[in-house]
Amino acid sequence: MKIYDVTVPISANTPVYEGDPHVKLETAQAIRRGDAANVTDLHFGAHTATHVDAPAHFIEGAAKVVEMPLEVLIGAARVVEIDEGVMAIEAQHVENLNGTERILFKTRNSQFWSEPEKGFRKDFTYIAPEAARVLVERGVRLVGIDYLSVEKFGSTDFQTHLILLQNGVVIIEGLDLREVTAGDYELVCLPLKIDSETGDGAPARVVLREL
Amino acid sequence: MKIYDVTVPISANTPVYEGDPHVKLETAQAIRRGDAANVTDLHFGAHTATHVDAPAHFIEGAAKVVEMPLEVLIGAARVVEIDEGVMAIEAQHVENLNGTERILFKTRNSQFWSEPEKGFRKDFTYIAPEAARVLVERGVRLVGIDYLSVEKFGSTDFQTHLILLQNGVVIIEGLDLREVTAGDYELVCLPLKIDSETGDGAPARVVLREL
Numbered sequence: 001m002k003i004y005d006v007t008v009p010i011s012a013n014t015p016v017y018e019g020d021p022h023v024k025l026e027t028a029q030a031i032r033r034g035d036a037a038n039v040t041d042l043h044f045g046a047h048t049a050t051h052v053d054a055p056a057h058f059i060e061g062a063a064k065v066v067e068m069p070l071e072v073l074i075g076a077a078r079v080v081e082i083d084e085g086v087m088a089i090e091a092q093h094v095e096n097l098n099g100t101e102r103i104l105f106k107t108r109n110s111q112f113w114s115e116p117e118k119g120f121r122k123d124f125t126y127i128a129p130e131a132a133r134v135l136v137e138r139g140v141r142l143v144g145i146d147y148l149s150v151e152k153f154g155s156t157d158f159q160t161h162l163i164l165l166q167n168g169v170v171i172i173e174g175l176d177l178r179e180v181t182a183g184d185y186e187l188v189c190l191p192l193k194i195d196s197e198t199g200d201g202a203p204a205r206v207v208l209r210e211l
Numbered sequence: 212m213k214i215y216d217v218t219v220p221i222s223a224n225t226p227v228y229e230g231d232p233h234v235k236l237e238t239a240q241a242i243r244r245g246d247a248a249n250v251t252d253l254h255f256g257a258h259t260a261t262h263v264d265a266p267a268h269f270i271e272g273a274a275k276v277v278e279m280p281l282e283v284l285i286g287a288a289r290v291v292e293i294d295e296g297v298m299a300i301e302a303q304h305v306e307n308l309n310g311t312e313r314i315l316f317k318t319r320n321s322q323f324w325s326e327p328e329k330g331f332r333k334d335f336t337y338i339a340p341e342a343a344r345v346l347v348e349r350g351v352r353l354v355g356i357d358y359l360s361v362e363k364f365g366s367t368d369f370q371t372h373l374i375l376l377q378n379g380v381v382i383i384e385g386l387d388l389r390e391v392t393a394g395d396y397e398l399v400c401l402p403l404k405i406d407s408e409t410g411d412g413a414p415a416r417v418v419l420r421e422l
Contacts, residue, residue, distance in 0.1 A: 003281045003282065003285065005281060005404070007404045008404070009277060009404045009405070010403060010406060011405075011406035019240075020239075020250065021239055021250075025407040025408070027407075028231075028256060029230075031269075031271045036269075036367075036369065037268055037411065038267055038268055038269075038271070038410075038411035039231065039232075039256055039257060039258060039268075039409075039412075040256070040257040040405065040407040040408070040410075040411055041232045041254075041255075041256055041257075042254070042255055042256065042257055042405065042407075042414075043252075043253070043254045044253055045239060045250055045252055045253065046250060046251040046252075046253055047250060049404070056249055057248050057250075058242075058247075058249075060242045060243060060249070070214045070216060070418060071214065074214065074399075074418075158247065158248070188285075188401065190399065190401040190415075190416035190417075190418065192403060192416060193216070193218045193219070193220045193260070193261075193416055194220070194222075194236070194251065195220040195221060195222035195236075196222070196236040196238075196251040196253075197236070197238055197251070198238055198241065198249035199249075199251075200248065200249035200250055200251055201251075203253075203403055204401075205402060205403060205404055205415075205416070206401075207281060207285075207401065
């Protein structure tokens with residue numbers, strides 16, 4: 001049973017969303033320097049690379065990342081391919097989705113991961129608020145996308161995030177779906193168990209298994 | 212199908228191994244301060260809370276954490292309970308283990324997670340080198356323990372780590388097995404995809420599913 005790793009690696013070269021903390025990985029102990037072992041010191045934002053957004057990311061006092069339900073983070077999921085020319089996932093793209101509680105959108109964004117040296121891209125394909133509303137109406141419990149936000153870059157009202165998070169929909173951002181084709185899989189998304197003050201999110205390791 | 216979360220949370224109060232970097236979780240953006248969203252800045256060592264050791268932790272130039280095989284990190288595993296009085300898991304405790312490639316030891320250590328405020332404990336139960344040798348001979352591919360090292364505290368030759376890592380055995384440290392009883396489960400251990408210079412390890416989210 002093949003396992004696809006759809007996680008973006010965390011390295012010093014990983015692009016981060018504009019304004020977010022940059023990735024710093026420092027060698028705290030090194031065998032080559034005479035230490036007994038190698039130990040890396042990690043330093044990055046909670047929304048780095050492939051990660052989940054908790055309701056508390058945009059809603060003060062809402063559920064934190066440690067409270068996100070494993071029963072939603074693990075289970076049957078559908079990868080839906082969106083045509084390369086599409087800049088916004090609109091209601092029309094999701095109206096015919098049925099019979100799945102977890103949807104991962106594979107868009108033109110996945111190819112951005114082939115060129116991390118270009119840094120953060122603002123021209124990513126996003127989910128329009130109206131499409132988010134349809135997903136909620138359809139009973140979808142988890143939505144994933146293959147770049148660093150579900151929201152149009154430059155949005156000031158964050159409607160897509162709010163519609164999803166107010167309805168308890170789990171958001172996964174920063175997936176790398178280059179290797180997988182459209183179809184049904186078992187999703188296993190395991191975010192770090194970060195218990196911070198605001199609990200806004202956590203980087204995750206995400207895999208898809210063939211059914 | 213019940214899912215057990217056997218992961219220790221990462222918070223400012225999480226005990227870390229002596230000499231390792233401490234956990235710092237800082238609020239980088241806060242709705243209550245007028246920012247659009249909450250964003251946490253994460254800062255901790257690669258061997259914090261529940262984590263995996265890659266061969267490169269103790270063997271210069273060996274496999275890094277990004278290269279650890281998902282086929283070993285996911286699969287059938289056995290939780291073995293070790294009597295409360297046992298300070299060292301010896302060959303006698305593992306000689307009769309058969310038919311499993313992944314073993315998680317539930318020892319007196321799990322109770323330490325009930326008192327994180329006591330800080331790092333040096334008196335944890337560990338795996339003796341002779342037991343590690345038997346595990347390798349039995350064909351075991353993954354070993355987990357419920358405190359921050361498989362090795363006796365104060366060891367200077369790191370024989371348990373070396374025997375396991377030289378033979379490509381995946382090590383999980385810092386499991387919290389308080390809630391699970393002895394028996395067979397499906398293990399899903401997903402470490403962060405950290406691509407650091409030394410690649411020594413990564414914090415992980417680990418769950419057990421009832422079969």
